[in-house]
Amino acid sequence: MTAETPASARATLHMPLAPAYLQWLMEHLQQEGVQVTAGSAAGSHRLMMDSVGTLELNTRADEMLECEVWPVDAPMLALIKMSLLEHAQEFLSEQQQDPQRISIVWSDADGDDALARPGFQRLRVLQRTDITARMRRFRLQAEHLPSLIDGDGLHLRLLLPAPGQPALWPTMGSEGRLQYPESAPPLPQRIYTIVHSHVQEGWIEIDMLRHGHATSAADAPGSHWADMAQPGDEVGAITPAGGRLHSASRMVLVADNCALPALARQLQNLAPDAQVQVIAMVEDAAEIRSLPLPEDHKLRWLVAPSPQMLLQTMERLRWQGNPPERLWAACGDAHAKALRHWVREQQPQLRSQISSYWR
Numbered sequence: 001m002t003a004e005t006p007a008s009a010r011a012t013l014h015m016p017l018a019p020a021y022l023q024w025l026m027e028h029l030q031q032e033g034v035q036v037t038a039g040s041a042a043g044s045h046r047l048m049m050d051s052v053g054t055l056e057l058n059t060r061a062d063e064m065l066e067c068e069v070w071p072v073d074a075p076m077l078a079l080i081k082m083s084l085l086e087h088a089q090e091f092l093s094e095q096q097q098d099p100q101r102i103s104i105v106w107s108d109a110d111g112d113d114a115l116a117r118p119g120f121q122r123l124r125v126l127q128r129t130d131i132t133a134r135m136r137r138f139r140l141q142a143e144h145l146p147s148l149i150d151g152d153g154l155h156l157r158l159l160l161p162a163p164g165q166p167a168l169w170p171t172m173g174s175e176g177r178l179q180y181p182e183s184a185p186p187l188p189q190r191i192y193t194i195v196h197s198h199v200q201e202g203w204i205e206i207d208m209l210r211h212g213h214a215t216s217a218a219d220a221p222g223s224h225w226a227d228m229a230q231p232g233d234e235v236g237a238i239t240p241a242g243g244r245l246h247s248a249s250r251m252v253l254v255a256d257n258c259a260l261p262a263l264a265r266q267l268q269n270l271a272p273d274a275q276v277q278v279i280a281m282v283e284d285a286a287e288i289r290s291l292p293l294p295e296d297h298k299l300r301w302l303v304a305p306s307p308q309m310l311l312q313t314m315e316r317l318r319w320q321g322n323p324p325e326r327l328w329a330a331c332g333d334a335h336a337k338a339l340r341h342w343v344r345e346q347q348p349q350l351r352s353q354i355s356s357y358w359r
Helices: 018-031 074-094 221-228 257-268 307-316 333-346
Strands: 009-014 035-038 045-049 053-061 064-071 103-108 119-130 135-142 155-159 189-198 203-209 234-239 250-255 275-282 298-303 326-331 351-356
Touching (some): 018 074, 018 333, 064 074, 074 234, 189 221, 189 257, 203 221, 203 257, 257 275, 257 326, 275 307, 307 333, 326 333, 333 351
Parallel strands (some): 250 275, 275 298, 326 351
Antiparallel strands (some): 009 064, 009 103, 119 135, 119 234, 155 189, 155 234
């Protein structure tokens, strides 16, 4: 199923410290490689997100923002709605303000399109398989598979209940807010890559990195769930969760342990004539695994590298003919910051998407 592209959507966002939130949001997204420019109206700011869409924000009062969105398609409009709300909640929490003091009203050009609303469904564990000592693959049965794999999206967001225990599931409001039953605590969320799917049988597979030592649901909910979950257990899924497959004739791909599933999906999407160099980082040599990379492409494994070692490896990359056109990277915060600085200072012409998974 392919969603038609909405012309635009508008929203009014009421929250404390609205001007400070706008500044915080721009700085936060610029670190993720989002291009920020002046908007069409005086004092407005335009955020251009590759493969997602464009968002224009303007402060109207101390507690009000107006925004307009031009998404690439309806599912990406749903992602922008959810992301805008979640970032506002994160900002207010950092400022020791009540995240519930947020009100956002959307007025979509195409009306109440279900594709433009974030969706929730329950998935059931069919089987689990260890890929390496720390990477575990789960096959999950979906209630409605097309909404999980529509287009070329990479990820989905999981709500992780205690394995073996009944969960109090939320519903999803049109503004992208999860609404839990009264007194039910919010379930922890983590984002994972869909590594395989089977439309006829209605399942997807995801790979989950485990920490390799005893973990608690509070300290590491994803790793704890991966340790404990058994066939028959359920997990919640919210879509879309972002991420798009990229293609270019000359690419550099960089990933750490956690991002190896996303790297594998990117490699599966390569054009036959693409020139690609890959840097894969793992904590120990036992985590080195097979990747779907053609023999004529170059793959370098780095074991527990420092950010400086990663940059030295980037500098040693050699290309026949023209330099790379695009850099895709997904890694921890320290390595991501080093890569962003390197691109800014050494390769400003390089199109890049550099995502950090944790700090």
